[in-house]
Amino acid sequence: EAGVVQSPRYKIIEKKQPVAFWCNPISGHNTLYWYLQNLGQGPELLIRYENEEAVDDSQLPKDRFSAERLKGVDSTLKIQPAELGDSAVYLCASSLGNDLYNEQFFGPGTRLTVL
Amino acid sequence: DQQVKQNSPSLSVQEGRISILNCDYTNSMFDYFLWYKKYPAEGPTFLISISSIKDKNEDGRFTVFLNKSAKHLSLHIVPSQPGDSAVYFCAASIQGGSEKLVFGKGTKLTVNP
Numbered sequence: 001e002a003g004v005v006q007s008p009r010y011k012i013i014e015k016k017q018p019v020a021f022w023c024n025p026i027s028g029h030n031t032l033y034w035y036l037q038n039l040g041q042g043p044e045l046l047i048r049y050e051n052e053e054a055v056d057d058s059q060l061p062k063d064r065f066s067a068e069r070l071k072g073v074d075s076t077l078k079i080q081p082a083e084l085g086d087s088a089v090y091l092c093a094s095s096l097g098n099d100l101y102n103e104q105f106f107g108p109g110t111r112l113t114v115l
Numbered sequence: 116d117q118q119v120k121q122n123s124p125s126l127s128v129q130e131g132r133i134s135i136l137n138c139d140y141t142n143s144m145f146d147y148f149l150w151y152k153k154y155p156a157e158g159p160t161f162l163i164s165i166s167s168i169k170d171k172n173e174d175g176r177f178t179v180f181l182n183k184s185a186k187h188l189s190l191h192i193v194p195s196q197p198g199d200s201a202v203y204f205c206a207a208s209i210q211g212g213s214e215k216l217v218f219g220k221g222t223k224l225t226v227n228p
Contacts, residue, residue, distance in 0.1 A: 042218025
């Protein structure tokens with residue numbers, strides 16, 4: 001079974017530029033998550049999707065961050081414009097989401113460096 | 116305010132000995148706890164979990180203990196192997212794992228041959 005796929009793996013941009021990350025969850029997983037992981041910290045949830053609906057985006061900085069999950073499968077996370085403080089690893093995860101106690105499966109992440 | 120705390124940033128043990136990683140939490144609403152292992156340049160990998168109705172869960176060399184009154188859980192690895200060297204994250208959630216996970220900062224485990 002293929003795992004969660006993310007691309008690109010690494011991205012270097014200059015501040016004020018836009019950037020986008022893509023995630024393909026495990027087939028059949030209804031729930032998709034985007035996490036932000038700063039250096040030396042644990043992952044922090046940005047947004048959670050149930051199928052195509054964003055059910056928890058309370059931690060997403062909506063002035064510059066946006067996300068979508070068209071057709072309830074793949075998802076894209078965008079930052080526009082990027083700031084120096086956005087340098088971090090962006091992790092995508094997915095879970096079955098139908099029952100309690102479903103573990104979340106993580107992709108390898110996209111490491112963003114903003115210069 | 117950190118709701119999940121891993122107070123030891125690092126731990127070093129000898130191969131074959133026991134590794135004990137600790138985690139404390141403050142939110143009494145948490146009812147599901149997980150441990151993830153993370154190698155460099157990879158995403159976290161699920162290791163083991165425990166619901167609040169249990170106080171112990173075992174899977175091979177890995178055992179998680181939950182002390183609800185102390186709001187404390189620990190991961191025991193016996194025997195430790197060099198391949199266990201990684202960063203271990205403790206995570207907690209409300210209403211099962213499908214809700215958001217709240218992670219600790221992680222503990223870097225080094226198992227020396």
